[in-house]
Amino acid sequence: MFCREASSSLQTLSIANSLSSQFTKPSALINSLSAGHHYKLCPRPDLKGRCTVTASKFDINGKGKIVKEEVKKIKVKGTITVLSQEKKKKGTIMAQEGLLPSVGESLLVELISAETDPRTPMEKDPVEDYAQRDGHDDQYLQCVFDMPEDFGVVGAIRVVNLESKEIFLKEMKLEVPDGPVTFTFNSWVAPKSDDPTKRTFFSNKSYLPLKTPEPLKQLRKEESEGDHEFKKFERVYDYDVYNDVGNPDEDPELARPVLGGLSHPYPRRCKTGRKPCVIDPSTETRQKDFYVPRDEEFSKVKGDAFTGTAALAALPAALQQFEAFLLDPNMPFPHFKSIENLFEEGIEIPKDTGLFSLIPRIFKAIAAKAEDILLFESPILLDKDRFSWIRDNEFARQTLAGLNPYCIQLVREWPLKSKLDPAVYGDPNSLITSEIVEREIKGVMSFDEALENKRLFMLDYHDLLLPYVNKVRELDDSTLYASRTLFFLNDDSTLRPYGYGGYFPNRPTTSRKKMPVEEPTEDELKEFYEEPEKTMLKTFPSKKQATTVMFTLDLLSAHSPDEEYLGENPEASWVHEPVIYAAYERFKGKLQYLEGVIDERNLNVSLKNRAGAGVVKYELLKPISGPGVTGMGVPYSVSI
Structure with a gap:
C-alpha cells in the first residue's frame, strides 16, 4: 500500500x-x-x-x-436514555444495575451509514463520539457527532460500555437535518472488561435479507453467529433440541434420548452452545446456570413482583421453614375444614423465622401480638360453593373449560379396548360396560341411542399412563392410575369459567394411596365405609406437598407488572412499515371487539354459564390484565 x-x-x-x-x-x-x-x-x-x-x-x-x-460537516446531537436511578424503598433492594457514575465518559458511540460510498462501493467511514452525562441527570447521556453532510441514513449504532458494570440503554434520539430519528434499544450492554466488542443496534426499520443495505449485511451476520458456549452478556437468539435431559458423563444410566427431531418430535429450547458429553456426543453437558439472553432475564420490577422481595431465591427457604413447623411433612389433612383453614384462619408463623421477608403475593399478612398469620388467598368459587368441585357435572365442566379439552374424544367404537400388548398388560377389554353407562345416564336414553347420537365422549389416559403405573408405585407414598372417564352430553350443556386455582382437592397433583377396593384389608374397608372422607384425605397430597404446589402455581399464574400483552403496544419496527402497522391495528381492533363481546355476554342474565348465583364471570380471553392472578389477559409468554 x-x-x-x-x-x-x-x-x-x-x-x-x-x-x-x-x-x-x-x-x-x-x-x-x-x-x-x-x-x-x-x-x-x-x-x-x-x-x-x-x-x-x-x-x-x-x-x-x-x-x-473537503466535505462539509454538520453537527448532529445525540441523546441516549438509560435506566433511571430507582429510589430505595423499604423492603426492596436498590437497583444498582444501570446506574451511571457522576463524572467521566460512559459510552463510546459510533454511527454506521446505511449507504455505500458512490465512488468506492464500500461502506462509508463511521463517525463516533463519547457520550457523557447531561448535567446531574443520570437518565440521559449526550454526544455530538461531526457528520459529513453526505453521510446518508444512519442504519446502525455501535456502542462500547466504558463503565465497570452493565447498563441498560432505552433509546437514542439523533437530531439530523431531516428531522429527529429514534433508535429503540431496550437492552443491557455489558462493560468493555467483559465484552470488548462493539455492541450493534440497528434502526427501527426492518429489512428482508435481500433488501438489507450492503453496509449492514456483515453486521447482521456477526450478530447472529455463535458456535461456542454462550456467556451471560451475549445475545445469541437460536434454537436447539432438548439434548441436555440426561447426564451420561456422571452415570451411563442417566443417558436420555434427544427430544426433538424426527424420532422424538418436541418443541425447541434456547440454544446455549455448551460442549457435548464425552460418553454421548449427542448429549450436551449440563451446568448449574443455563444461558438465557440477557434481555430475556427477569427485569427488576418483574423479579420483585414475582418474588415479593426475592421469591424465586426465597421459595426453597420458605418451604424449608414450612417443613420445620410441620411436625410431620407426610401428615395428611385431618378433615376438609383444616384445608379451608389455610384460607380462613391461616398458619401461625413465629416472628423470628424471617419468613415474612420472603413470602410472595399468595399470602395476606396479618400482624398479631405474639405471632404473624399467613392466609392463602381464597379461590373465587370456593367462596361461593365449598363443595361444587366434588360433583360429577362440575368435573366434566372443568374438563371442557380448559384443563383437558384437546384430550376429549368422541366415543366411536364399543366396547372400549386398549391397544397395548395383551401379553404385557393383560386383557385389553375395558370393564366399563353398556349397562354401567345406562345406569349412570339415568334412563335419559338407551346406550345405543347415546352412541348413535354422538352423546358419549371420553377422556382416555389408559394407554398413555399404564406403562408407568408400576414404576410410580415403587416410589414411597405414591400411586398412579391409568384412568378412563366417560362423559354424557346433556341437552342443557353449559361452559363456565374455572375458578378453583390454588384449591388442591379440586385437582390434586399427586395421589399417595391406592383406592381401598384395590387389595383391601379389613381395617381399610371398615374405615372407608365408616369415614369415607378420612380415606379420601389420605389419598390427597400431604400438608407439605399441598402448600408447595399452592406456592408454585400461584407464582407461575401471576402476571408481572411489566407483562406484555397481545395487541397492547406495537413493536418499534412495525410502526415504520405501513403495511405491517395496518395489520397490527386491525388485529388490535379485533381484540378490542372480542373484549366487548365478552363484557356483553357477562351481563346477559339469560346465559346460565355467565350470570347467576355461584357463577364466575368469563374473563379468561380478555386481552389486557393488571398484575397478579387475575384470570384474564393474553400475554406474549405463558408459563402454565
Missing part, C-alpha cells in the same frame, strides 16, 4: 490514474463502479492505524489533475 498519511490517498489515486492509461481495462481505483461489475471487491483492509483518511470529495480537472474538495 502507498498509504502513510492522510494525503497519501490522493497520491495513490494520482499514481493509479497514470498507470490506468497503460491498460484497456478500467482501474478499480479510478472507476470502482465499472470494475465492480467484473471483480468482486474485497472488504476494506484493516490498516491497524497505519493510515488515516480525511473525509473529502475528489474530482479530476481538464488537465488530469486530482483536485481535493
Whole structure:
C-alpha cells in the first residue's frame, strides 16, 4: 500500500490514474463502479492505524489533475436514555444495575451509514463520539457527532460500555437535518472488561435479507453467529433440541434420548452452545446456570413482583421453614375444614423465622401480638360453593373449560379396548360396560341411542399412563392410575369459567394411596365405609406437598407488572412499515371487539354459564390484565 498519511490517498489515486492509461481495462481505483461489475471487491483492509483518511470529495480537472474538495460537516446531537436511578424503598433492594457514575465518559458511540460510498462501493467511514452525562441527570447521556453532510441514513449504532458494570440503554434520539430519528434499544450492554466488542443496534426499520443495505449485511451476520458456549452478556437468539435431559458423563444410566427431531418430535429450547458429553456426543453437558439472553432475564420490577422481595431465591427457604413447623411433612389433612383453614384462619408463623421477608403475593399478612398469620388467598368459587368441585357435572365442566379439552374424544367404537400388548398388560377389554353407562345416564336414553347420537365422549389416559403405573408405585407414598372417564352430553350443556386455582382437592397433583377396593384389608374397608372422607384425605397430597404446589402455581399464574400483552403496544419496527402497522391495528381492533363481546355476554342474565348465583364471570380471553392472578389477559409468554 502507498498509504502513510492522510494525503497519501490522493497520491495513490494520482499514481493509479497514470498507470490506468497503460491498460484497456478500467482501474478499480479510478472507476470502482465499472470494475465492480467484473471483480468482486474485497472488504476494506484493516490498516491497524497505519493510515488515516480525511473525509473529502475528489474530482479530476481538464488537465488530469486530482483536485481535493473537503466535505462539509454538520453537527448532529445525540441523546441516549438509560435506566433511571430507582429510589430505595423499604423492603426492596436498590437497583444498582444501570446506574451511571457522576463524572467521566460512559459510552463510546459510533454511527454506521446505511449507504455505500458512490465512488468506492464500500461502506462509508463511521463517525463516533463519547457520550457523557447531561448535567446531574443520570437518565440521559449526550454526544455530538461531526457528520459529513453526505453521510446518508444512519442504519446502525455501535456502542462500547466504558463503565465497570452493565447498563441498560432505552433509546437514542439523533437530531439530523431531516428531522429527529429514534433508535429503540431496550437492552443491557455489558462493560468493555467483559465484552470488548462493539455492541450493534440497528434502526427501527426492518429489512428482508435481500433488501438489507450492503453496509449492514456483515453486521447482521456477526450478530447472529455463535458456535461456542454462550456467556451471560451475549445475545445469541437460536434454537436447539432438548439434548441436555440426561447426564451420561456422571452415570451411563442417566443417558436420555434427544427430544426433538424426527424420532422424538418436541418443541425447541434456547440454544446455549455448551460442549457435548464425552460418553454421548449427542448429549450436551449440563451446568448449574443455563444461558438465557440477557434481555430475556427477569427485569427488576418483574423479579420483585414475582418474588415479593426475592421469591424465586426465597421459595426453597420458605418451604424449608414450612417443613420445620410441620411436625410431620407426610401428615395428611385431618378433615376438609383444616384445608379451608389455610384460607380462613391461616398458619401461625413465629416472628423470628424471617419468613415474612420472603413470602410472595399468595399470602395476606396479618400482624398479631405474639405471632404473624399467613392466609392463602381464597379461590373465587370456593367462596361461593365449598363443595361444587366434588360433583360429577362440575368435573366434566372443568374438563371442557380448559384443563383437558384437546384430550376429549368422541366415543366411536364399543366396547372400549386398549391397544397395548395383551401379553404385557393383560386383557385389553375395558370393564366399563353398556349397562354401567345406562345406569349412570339415568334412563335419559338407551346406550345405543347415546352412541348413535354422538352423546358419549371420553377422556382416555389408559394407554398413555399404564406403562408407568408400576414404576410410580415403587416410589414411597405414591400411586398412579391409568384412568378412563366417560362423559354424557346433556341437552342443557353449559361452559363456565374455572375458578378453583390454588384449591388442591379440586385437582390434586399427586395421589399417595391406592383406592381401598384395590387389595383391601379389613381395617381399610371398615374405615372407608365408616369415614369415607378420612380415606379420601389420605389419598390427597400431604400438608407439605399441598402448600408447595399452592406456592408454585400461584407464582407461575401471576402476571408481572411489566407483562406484555397481545395487541397492547406495537413493536418499534412495525410502526415504520405501513403495511405491517395496518395489520397490527386491525388485529388490535379485533381484540378490542372480542373484549366487548365478552363484557356483553357477562351481563346477559339469560346465559346460565355467565350470570347467576355461584357463577364466575368469563374473563379468561380478555386481552389486557393488571398484575397478579387475575384470570384474564393474553400475554406474549405463558408459563402454565
